[in-house]
Amino acid sequence: MTGVNWVALTIVIILFVFVTAVGFAAARWRRAQSMASLDEWGLGGRGFGTFITWFLLGGDLYTAYTFIAVPAAMFATGAVSGFFAVPYTIIVYPIIFVFLPRLWSVSHRHGYVTPADFVEGRHGSRGLGLAVAVTGILATMPYIALQLVGIQAVLEVMGVGGSNNVIARDLPLFIAFAVLAAYTYSSGLRAPALIAFIKDFLIYLVIIVAVVYIAVKIGFGASFDAAQKKMATINPVSGKPTGVFIPPPAQYLAYASLALGSALALFMYPHSVTAVLSSRSRNVIRRNASILPAYSLMLGLLALIGFAAIAAGTKPIGLDGKPNAQLVVPQFFENAFPSWFAGVAFAAIAIGALVPAAIMSIAAANLFTRNIYRAYFEHGVSREKEASVAKVTSLIVKLGALIFVLSLDRQNAINFQLLGGIWILQTFPALVFGLYTRWFHRWALLTGWAVGMIYGTVEAYHQSSLATKHFGSSLAQVPFFGKLGYIALTAFVINIIVAAVLTFVFRAVKAPEGVDQTEPSDYYADEGDPRVQPIDELTADTSRASST
């Protein structure tokens, strides 16, 4: 790899400028009377239909890092660390089909903007709400940082950023994020919602072309054969096979627990909840649960690029001259396609980073504003003030992610993201069980959360791999099972056991239960339902509709 790929770079820049224009124009899209509320800035007016929600959630959940990391994992170590993403993104939709409509209803009725808002209102516990909010922010920050890593991978393969000069090296990334921050600030959730259309169109185009290319030029059979051979090769350093082609019985638990744990965790992430709450009705969510798997098919095919790259002999070598599996997808495209199409693929990945990064920063900003600022600093804060606090916070969050990536080792971002997945799953009992029952005592839920967080963090810290001494794997021995399993899921089970046992204890000592803001009918409220409160936002809708 020598020099800069100017054709590809030009295509990327053109598409990036186009997306930027769309991002700023989004402020006028589905225009509200005022953007100065979290309902408008942070949830896009809470009125997205099936079609927009499909693009928004697809753009949100299937991030640039996913596109980089899943094929990279397939390339490096095979099925257990890579292909589990397919069952994971299949079973996530039946799971959300069950509980998300309830969360939508109760959030609509009470004007909840974040998952922590609901937890606080349901359990009558600001502390539990704070725990959920802080976990959400902690888990989201490294995730945003990883989107930057995705952009970096593309830039690196294009030959940009090879300079030893720190400013020249990171300038493209800095510009990309400054622009992203600016239109997120002005347009709120509308910007990523509109850009998601472009992102998903490009991604689908690139994947379809790649699949046809693999089928015709390399052959799927040849790809699988090459992968099987590589995975069976004994690694000279560890003395074990390089990876897993088809999981043996000893790895069933690892494979299944990675899929299940990740699926349960996905919609605990604040950015997922943000996209869901921006939808118009319960049925929009349910319909999306049955059409979002289209993205899972795409992800599965994308994962196979990792195997095709093995057959094609792709050599993902960074600008520093060291092998880096994260570069395998961009490198594959650069080798296989003419520069202009490689440029389209790179742009798809880079834009694929911008959409989730925007939604994540909005979600983190919503959490900070509602569950930290409003809960602890200014209780009677006005809607306008809330929106401006959130806008500024979204800038700070992105700046934080940028500093994170530029100052720390890339491995740190990956480690923290691994931890983020473990952490975020620990908010499941308070949120999802809370949607159905108040049987769990609020203090028991808080303790269970804390135990799960600590167990998961310590376990993850102790996992070593050839590359790193700590945080080397998301798998660890499951107690009493003697097999490897996903740490997040083990921590989750411990979390539930602790919460259940302590519930009996707190009941026995008659610890105060806290006040429940919600009532049973809140969990069924729907669009057009007279019981959905006529909150200000709906009144604004009426005047908007009548003026057209």
Added chain:
Amino acid sequence: MPPARGVGSLHTEVEVAEPDRTDRQHELPPRRTGPLPPGVLVGAGVLVLIPIVALMWVGSYSKATPKLWGFPFFYWYQLLWVFIAAACTYLAYLLVRNARRGGGDR
């Protein structure tokens, strides 16, 4: 919006431009809210459980044969479940929607 909102109605919800939300609300048929009838709950519950159980049962598909277009069984079988799972979830959605809309009398 046409009164029939059957299986093919997915596309009637498609919208990019400013939606006319207030008008739509008048046309929506009356809804049943509250818990679903037990039969619907069980039916939808089974439908959403099918893909989860099938994919958690790794032993049922962790093998190389029979191959399909060069894909080992392990790989094409899981990709096939994308479609089966989508169908299951969509059927569950239809069950729930009809129970809500028709008040259970159809």
